[in-house]
Amino acid sequence: MSDQATDPATETFVAHRNLLFTVAYEMLGSAADAEDVLQETWLRWVKVDLAEVRDQRAYLVRITTRQALNRLRTMSRRKESYVGPWLPEPMLTAPDVADDVELAESVSMAMMLILETLSPTERAVFVLREAFDVGYDEIAAALEKTPAAVRQIAHRARQHVDARRPRQTVSPAQARAALASFQRVLDTGNPQDLLDVLAPDVVLVSDGGGFKQAALRPIVGAEKVTRFLFGALGKNDLPVTVHPTMVNGSPALVVRLDGELDGIIAVRIEDARITGLYYVRNPEKLSRVESETPLVRR
Structure with a gap:
């Protein structure tokens, strides 16, 4: 040693x-x-x-x-x-990650899903440039391309991401408030109240990886999402508990069935309403939600 x-x-x-x-x-x-x-x-x-x-x-x-x-x-x-939709692996993060707005956005589940729509080279350039402020010359050396080519790729990737990212930045306090409302609805079990929390065009993506039951396609629309959530959480004979946590730099919910970890629900919030729900149930992706993983940009 x-x-x-x-x-x-x-x-x-x-x-x-x-x-x-x-x-x-x-x-x-x-x-x-x-x-x-x-x-x-x-x-x-x-x-x-x-x-x-x-x-x-x-x-x-x-x-x-x-x-x-x-x-x-x-x-x-x-x-x-892969069986059904693929979601990024959620990670429990320290509260100070949320204080770094750029880092928190770059590792959020919503942003990670947007990055999935980029080509591998576009993703590498975008991550290095936007999240870590790496210079174009350094990126060019890493990718064995010219700085001019890297600038073009960065511009294209930025346009692609900007067209898909949330229209407004939500503060951690706003996110916690929206998530708390969502949690109360799940606790009380009133489907009508959930419709008040969800945006009309909300999208739910669930990832069971073939190990746990999940929707094989994204579910779109507040009513359909409400039916799915109450159906998925209500049909078990085991008691369901939902608690707040901090995943990928943003507030999220941990779902437990009879005390055992069942999944993580991360959200995308716009205009104080939930526009995206990401429910990770694949047990192979839940090993990082019990203890914090340090994430840094420097």
Whole structure:
């Protein structure tokens, strides 16, 4: 352990580990795959001659980006055979993540789903530029493209994301208030009250991964979403409890059946109403919601 502690390569990697994980997670939407990317990054990093590296942080981000891109292409094939809609893996985050508005938005479930609609290269460029403020020259080196090409990709990706992101930024307090209203409706069991909380064109996406029951397609419209939610939560003989939590930098709800973790419900809020519901029930995606995962941009 003492040798490791004094090893410059190890010290540098550990110092930037949370940043590298956040980069990989934003590119992949999967904590498990992000951890694999970090392992691959480490194996390449220990072979590097540090005397030849001018900016060690930038070099580590470059390795991580390349490994994440390779993994992203593999994941796209995996998702083709996935049962039902695929949602990002939710992670319990510390309250201070919500204080960093840009970080909180970039890792929110709503934004992560928008990133899913980008090509792998567009996603890498957007994440590095918008979320981590990496320079165009550095991104170009990571992707082995010219800075001019990276600027074009960044412009195209930004336009794509801007057309799909929420029309207004919601403060954590506003999000908590909307979620508290949603929770009260679920607790009281009055379907009519839920219609007052949901936007008319609300979309619910549920991810069971073939392990838990979930809708095989997104459900659109307040009435249909209401029927699905009360049907899914009400038909169990086991007692259902819903509690607030903080997932991906935003308020969310944790659902338990008879005390056992059943899923996470994240939301997208616009004009004080819920426009998106993301219900992750796949047990393989719930390993990061019991203890906090540190996410950083620096």
